[in-house]
Amino acid sequence: MLNKELESSLNNAFAQARDKRHEFMTVEHLLLALLDNQSAQDALKACGANLDVIRQELDVFIEQTTPLIAVDDTTRETQPTLSFQRVLQRAVFHVQSSGRNEVSGANVLVAIFSEQESHAAYLLKKNDVSRLDIVNYISHGITKTPKDEPSELFGNTEAAEEVNQEDKLENFATNLNSVARAGKIDPLIGRDQELERTIQVLCRRRKNNPLLVGEAGVGKTAIAEGLAWRIVEGDVPEVIANSVIYSLDIGSLLAGTKYRGDFEKRFKNILKQLEKEDDAVLFIDEIHTIIGAGAASGGQVDAANLIKPLLSSGKLRCIGSTTYQEYSTIFEKERALSRRFQKIDVVEPSLDDTTKILMGLKSKYEQHHEVRYTNKALRAAVELSAKYINERHLPDKAIDVIDEAGAKSRLVPTSRRKKTVA
Structure with missing residues (x-):
C-alpha cells in the first residue's frame, strides 16, 4: 500500500x-x-x-x-x-x-x-x-508560485484577452440590480421581517452572510431579488446603498470543466473579480450545491473550500438559500462553512398573507395573459391550492394556479375568450 x-x-x-x-x-x-x-x-x-x-x-x-x-x-x-x-x-x-x-x-x-x-x-x-x-x-498540479504573464502563457495579448473574456463575471452571474432596474423583478410582498433581518446581517462587520432557510416555494429567492429592488429604489441603509447583488449560476461554472483544475481556476477568477468590487454581494441559490462542486476524485477542493477564506475575512458578503432538509443533512455538517452564515428562517406564509402577495402580483399576470383576475378568484386559488396541493408550499403553488388559469384562457380564440378569471 x-x-x-x-x-x-x-x-x-x-x-x-x-x-x-x-x-x-x-x-x-x-x-x-x-x-x-x-x-x-x-x-x-x-x-x-x-x-x-x-x-x-x-x-x-x-x-x-x-x-x-x-x-x-x-x-x-x-x-x-x-x-x-x-x-x-x-x-x-x-x-x-x-x-x-x-x-x-x-x-x-x-x-x-x-x-x-x-x-x-x-x-x-x-x-x-x-x-x-x-x-x-x-x-x-496547482502551485503557489507567481503566475506567468499573459503574453508568456498565451503567446500574444489577444489570446490572453480571449481567456479573460471567457471567465468574466457576467458569464456566470446575473446582476440582480440591473434586472431590477429594468423592471423585470416582481414586487416583494409580505416578507418585510425577513428582508429587514437580511439587511441587518449584511450590515454586520463579521459573519455578515445571511442564509435563507425554508421549504421550496416559500419565496427565498424572491427575498434576494426584493433586496436588489430596494437597493435600486434607494430604500436601504447607507451602508449597503451602493451594494450590487450577483446571483451565481453554479451550473454555468461547472459547464465545460472537463480537466482537473478548470473549475478551481474559473471559480477563483470569479471570486477575485467580486473581491475587487467593494460593494459586491454574492447570492447563491441552493447553496448546499457548492459543497463538493468541482471536487476532483481524491481531493476536497470544492467551491466551499475556495470561498471560505473570503467569507471569514469579511472581504466578500454572501447570501445563501437552501431548504431545511439540505441544511440539516448537508450544509450544517460543513461546520467551517455554516458557522460563517447567519440563519434566517423563511416560513410558509398564511392564507391571508398569500392572498396579499397575489394581489400585489395580479397586475403582472393580468398584463401577460390579457385577462383580469377578481379578488374572489385570487382567494379561491389560495384556499384550493392549500387544500389540494399538499406536496408544495405557498405562495408558489397559489401563484402557479393563477398562472395556469391565465394560460388556459389564452388557448381560447380571442372572439370567445373571457376577459375575466372569476
Whole structure:
C-alpha cells in the first residue's frame, strides 16, 4: 500500500531514531523523513516552503523534546506514537477512498494536518503551507508560485484577452440590480421581517452572510431579488446603498470543466473579480450545491473550500438559500462553512398573507395573459391550492394556479375568450 519511496523514507527515519536512542517515533520524526522524500519535497516546494528552515526547526525540536532510551537498556526499542500511527492510517484511508492503490509522501503530508496539536502541523502552517495547498498540488498540479504573464502563457495579448473574456463575471452571474432596474423583478410582498433581518446581517462587520432557510416555494429567492429592488429604489441603509447583488449560476461554472483544475481556476477568477468590487454581494441559490462542486476524485477542493477564506475575512458578503432538509443533512455538517452564515428562517406564509402577495402580483399576470383576475378568484386559488396541493408550499403553488388559469384562457380564440378569471 505504501509506495517503495515512502517505505524507504520510513525505514531510514526509524534507523536514525534508533541510532540516536530516541524512545519514541513521533509525527515530527515523520515530517523530517518526508523532507528527503521526493514526492513530499515536490509538494512542499510547490507550496513555496523553505525545506532547510523546516529541517533546522525540526532538528532542534526533536532533540529538545524526545526522551532517550538509557544506554544500558538493551531490551527497549524505539516505538511509534499513536499520533504517528494515526497519520499513516489516515493517509492510507484517504488514498483508498479516492480509488488509488499507493500512498506517497505527499499523501502523508496531507494527513499530518489532521494532527492539529502536533508541532509538525504547526511548523507547516508557520511556513505558510496549508492542507489546501498540498491537496491543490496533488489533485490539480496547482502551485503557489507567481503566475506567468499573459503574453508568456498565451503567446500574444489577444489570446490572453480571449481567456479573460471567457471567465468574466457576467458569464456566470446575473446582476440582480440591473434586472431590477429594468423592471423585470416582481414586487416583494409580505416578507418585510425577513428582508429587514437580511439587511441587518449584511450590515454586520463579521459573519455578515445571511442564509435563507425554508421549504421550496416559500419565496427565498424572491427575498434576494426584493433586496436588489430596494437597493435600486434607494430604500436601504447607507451602508449597503451602493451594494450590487450577483446571483451565481453554479451550473454555468461547472459547464465545460472537463480537466482537473478548470473549475478551481474559473471559480477563483470569479471570486477575485467580486473581491475587487467593494460593494459586491454574492447570492447563491441552493447553496448546499457548492459543497463538493468541482471536487476532483481524491481531493476536497470544492467551491466551499475556495470561498471560505473570503467569507471569514469579511472581504466578500454572501447570501445563501437552501431548504431545511439540505441544511440539516448537508450544509450544517460543513461546520467551517455554516458557522460563517447567519440563519434566517423563511416560513410558509398564511392564507391571508398569500392572498396579499397575489394581489400585489395580479397586475403582472393580468398584463401577460390579457385577462383580469377578481379578488374572489385570487382567494379561491389560495384556499384550493392549500387544500389540494399538499406536496408544495405557498405562495408558489397559489401563484402557479393563477398562472395556469391565465394560460388556459389564452388557448381560447380571442372572439370567445373571457376577459375575466372569476
